[in-house]
Amino acid sequence: MNKLELISALKKESNISKSEAAKVVQIFFDSMAEALIEGERIEIRGLCSFFVKDYKSYVGRNPKTGEKVQIRPKKLPFFKCGKELRERVNKNLY
Amino acid sequence: MALTKVKITKQVHDLGFTQQESTEIVDTLLEIIKSCLENGEDVLVSGFGKFCVKDKPPRRGRNPATGDDLMLEGRRVVSFNASGKLRNRINGN
Numbered sequence: 001m002n003k004l005e006l007i008s009a010l011k012k013e014s015n016i017s018k019s020e021a022a023k024v025v026q027i028f029f030d031s032m033a034e035a036l037i038e039g040e041r042i043e044i045r046g047l048c049s050f051f052v053k054d055y056k057s058y059v060g061r062n063p064k065t066g067e068k069v070q071i072r073p074k075k076l077p078f079f080k081c082g083k084e085l086r087e088r089v090n091k092n093l094y
Numbered sequence: 095m096a097l098t099k100v101k102i103t104k105q106v107h108d109l110g111f112t113q114q115e116s117t118e119i120v121d122t123l124l125e126i127i128k129s130c131l132e133n134g135e136d137v138l139v140s141g142f143g144k145f146c147v148k149d150k151p152p153r154r155g156r157n158p159a160t161g162d163d164l165m166l167e168g169r170r171v172v173s174f175n176a177s178g179k180l181r182n183r184i185n186g187n
Contacts, residue, residue: 001130002138009126014119020109024119027105029142031097037183041096047124048174049096052184075184077143079174088132089147090170 003029036077046084053078099124131172143176 001009003025011021032050035042042050052075060071081089099120106116127145130137137145148171155166176184 001135003140006123006126006137006139010119010123013126014122016119023109024106024123027109028102028120028123029139031102031105033142033180033183035097036180043096043098044124045099047128048172050174076181077174077176077184079172081172085128085131085172088128089134089172091132 039075044082046082048082048085049080050077051080052076134170139177141177141179143174143180146173146175147171148173 007018007021007025010016010024011018014021016024032042036050036052039052042048055071055074055076057073058071060069061067062069103113103116103120106119107113109116111119127137131145131147134147136147139145150169150171152168153166155164156162157164
């Protein structure tokens with residue numbers, strides 16, 4: 001499912017207009033992105049939480065050539081699945 | 095302070111929906127995302143990232159308390175891949 005499909009599903013299930021649904025979806029992902037850019041944590045009960053992890057500089061290797069490369073310090077968002085989502089995703093397996 | 099549903103709902107409220115409507119709309123959106131993943135379908139949001147459903151195979155594990163060998167069943171988990179755009183924005187470039 002992509003963003004457009006998310007918007008039309010929200011439009012249908014919430015009985016709101018397409019442009020309203022588009023705004024809501026935009027607000028949702030924009031505020032998450034902005035929080036991560038600020039280095040802020042995100043906690044959406046039942047779905048997931050995110051925090052930004054700081055990685056120090058390290059010597060990595062180009063997997064193709066085996067060459068050593070210095071990796072600069074970086075930040076990456078770290079995702080943790082919420083309890084409800086984890087249980088629901090897993091239950092259909094059996 | 096962490097970003098929570100309250101802050102997102104408040105922004106939806108600012109669009110002109112009542113408090114109750116805003117809560118319902120945000121809950122509906124969350125439910126759509128969750129049921130999509132529950133059905134094994136990935137959720138792709140361009141500019142943000144991709145929520146993927148991954149199947150983990152069964153593997154041999156160990157009870158850390160007793161040291162007994164045991165078989166861990168396969169399971170299904172959700173992973174997240176941040177889009178390159180988001181990663182660059184987090185790193186400030």
